[in-house]
Amino acid sequence: MLSISVTAFVAVLIFLLYCLIYSPLYTSPLHKIPGPKAYAITKWRLALDDYRGVRTRSIHALHQKYGKAVRISPNEVSFSSLSALKTIYGAGSGFERTDFYRMFDVYGRQNLFTFAGVKQHADRKKLLAHAYSKSAILSPNAIAKPLIERNVNSYLELLEREKCVSEEIFQSLHWFSLDSITGFLYGDQHGGTRALRGDLEHRALLYDIMDPSRRLLSWYGVHLKAYTKWLYTRTGLMERIVAKLGLLPMKKPAIYTGIRAHALKAWTGFKTTTGPENFSTTATAQDPSIMQKLWRYSQSGKGDLLDGLDIASEAADHSLAGIDTTSDTLMFAIWVLSLPVNKIYQERLIREVDNIPVVDCNAEGGNPRAEVADKLPYLDAIIKETLRLYAPLPASEPRSSLVDIEIDGYLIPAGTVVSMSPYTLHRNAEVFPEPLKFDPERWLNEDCVEMKKWFWAFSSGGRMCIGLHLAMAEMTTLLAAIYRRYTTSECKRQRGVSPGITSRFEVFYDESQPRFKILMATGA
Incomplete structure (x- = not known):
């Protein structure tokens, strides 16, 4: 026996x-792809990097050691070449998003960001693409341009009204991006926020987003999905026990709770005042909000029917995508221009915005108009360099193919997760000499064509960030207005300390600084 x-x-x-x-x-089939054995035999080795908040930097170091293809888990390979970029993310590549993105479903409904299938994504994108086009964003008759210009005026008024804001820009830039994206999505009447104008309830929508513990919750949500769902669905006595034992990776309300509740509230208010009896397919609003566009489509009888939760899910997702990304980039741009070593770049930007004729500025506030700020070459170079060094979403973007495919000489079986990251692409020293140095003038050289091929802050192909032009309009218009009126310098307490932002599982900061500090809702 x-x-x-x-x-x-x-x-x-x-x-x-x-x-x-x-x-x-x-x-x-992946055994020929180089990489450490510990990563090849278990997914938990990479999960450990996630937990420690060093995943992206670890993968970057592996590429520097092993080359353009690295096996980072039993079923995942990271690439770092232009050929792989085109194969995986190029238009018509056939690669789909993985289940990782389902953590961004809202109210149990998928949206533009979480659709895996190419057709599903393309069909939804068709409903929204025109509203996000550059011509629509900068049109004087559309919703975005006057909204952004009004918010820029409000931001500068805030600087004058609340002294603490000029010393700590992290929160106030979030208010700016919040008011801009909600106004664009919902319109002023049905969900547009007024955080810049002092509305405390609207400012409170951001508290869970700016809580650094969101990083830990993201880790649990991806690597221990069922357990995390169980934790956050406990009620009564069990809920109190879970909280008492400190088992929650992030205290309730968890991340995105405020923004998602606001989206549902906005939809409910819209539906109450815009019922079928008030709807007309010949409505003549010059440029309705995104929510109104989706509502009109849902009532048109064309294509797949969108119900209220579909519309609210879409709006909530766009809202979440448009807050941190824009505000964090603006913060890093102002911070890096304020460093003494970069004073020359700030001075050149000031000269550029000072040369804008008064006729190209708004009568109200006297700030450069959005379409004028959009065409400033030096400002554009500064934003590109900021996005290169401090991309707000610098981590891996996982994809998978339904068929076997060869990438950079390696056979990648169907279902294998493949990924690339802006962080690694933007630090290729052969393309970007002195890659950790902030140098906006590199984008003004005649030989910057190659750099543009490697610039990947907004992704590429059919899945490229739909909010690109809205984000750029927000950033260029606000920065042009700030540096036309002010100069900026670092605070004494910030010397030698980089701001740090939370993105997914990680904290990102300027590696050239000896220290960093995570910014929180209470300031830092």
Whole structure:
């Protein structure tokens, strides 16, 4: 009896060793791809990097050691070449988003960001693409341009009205991006916020977003999905026990709660005042909000029917995508221009915005108009360089193919997760000399064509960031207005300390600074 038990134990052990070690290292179709063995045999090695907040930097270091293709888990490969970029993310590539993105579903409904299938994504994008086009964003008759210019005026008024704002810009820039994206999505009447104008309830929508513990919750949500769902769905006595034991990775309300609740509230208010009896397919509003555009489509009888939760999910997702990304980039731009070593760049920007004729400024506030700020070459170079060094979403963007495919000479079986990151692409020293140095003038050289091929702050192909032109209009218009009126300098307490932002599982900062500090809702 004992010998049978021992034999069974040995058989199970051999089977496990084969499946967990021998097969990943020697028989897997990915075994020829270089990389550390610890990453190849278990997904938890990369998950450990996620937990420690160093995933992206670790993968970058692996590329520097092993080359343009690195195996980072039993079923995931990271690439860092232009050829791989075109194959995976190029238009018509056939690669789909992985289940990772389902953590961004809202109210149990998928949206533009979480659709895996190419057709699903393309069909939804068709409904929204024109509203986000550059011509629509900068049109004087559309919703975005006057909204952004009004918010720029409000931001500068805020600087004058609340002294603490000029000393700590992290929160106030979030208010600016919040008011801009909600006004664009919902319109002023049905969900547009007034955080810049002092509305405390609207400012409170951002508290959970700016809580650094969001990083830990993201980790649990991806790597321990079922357990995390169980934790946050406890009620009554069990909820109190879970909270008392400190098991929650982030205290309730969890991340995005405020913004998602606001989106649902905005939809409910819109639906109440815009019922079928008030709807007309010949409505003549010059440029309705995104919510109104989706509502009109849902009532048109064309294509797949969108119900209220679909519309609210779409709006909530766009809102979340448009807050941190824009505000964090603006913060880094102002911070890096304020460093003494970069004074020359700030002075050149000031000269550029000072030369804008009064006729190209708004009568109200006297700030450069959005379409004028959009055409400033030096400002554009500063934003590009800021996005290169401090991309707000610098981590891997996972994809998978439904068929076997070859990438950079390696056979990638169907279902394998492949990924690339802006962080690594933007730090290629052969393309960007002195890659950790902030140098906006590199974008003004005649030989910057190659750099533009490697610039990936907004992704590429059919999945490229739909809010690109809205974000750029917000950033160029606000920065042009600030540096036309002010100069900026670092605070004494900030010397030698880089701001740090939370993105997914990680904290990103300027690696050239000896220290960094995570910014929180209470300031830093």
